[in-house]
Amino acid sequence: MQLAGGATPQNDNVYTMYHGTSEDGARAIIAEGFKQSTDGMLGPGVYVSRDIxxxxxxxxxxxxHKRVVLQLEARVGKVKKIDKQGHPLQKTWHDEGYNTAWVPPNCGMVPSGLEEDCIWNPTRVKVIRQVPTPPEDYGFCIIL
Structure with a gap:
């Protein structure tokens, strides 16, 4: 399921999401499945986004040019919105019964301003295929 950018993911839905990694990382994920990270901005889990x-x-x-993007099918389960640094559940959301932590776009937590999600259980994330990486946005303009 696709969801408009910035729209809150709904509990128990399955979404198309993306994960960026290296070529070796992609091979390992495809062969062995995702492994839970040991830590990160939202604590342990699999870091993904609905934004490619x-x-x-x-x-x-x-x-x-050496990055790989995997398209995923992600079962989000119960979702907790984490929308500020220092949120009381920023790294403990799973202890409160949530399956996924969601950082909305433009909330100040991610320098890029793009959405991020952390799914606690790697078995909730399935690789669909490798997709081309979109062109890099250099953020400059040409003055004529």
């Missing part, structure tokens, strides 16, 4: 532009920025330490 967000996923295509990762991994940050790789040049754009």
């Amino acid at each position: 532009k967000k996923a295509s920025r990762y991994p940050l330490n790789l040049p754009h």
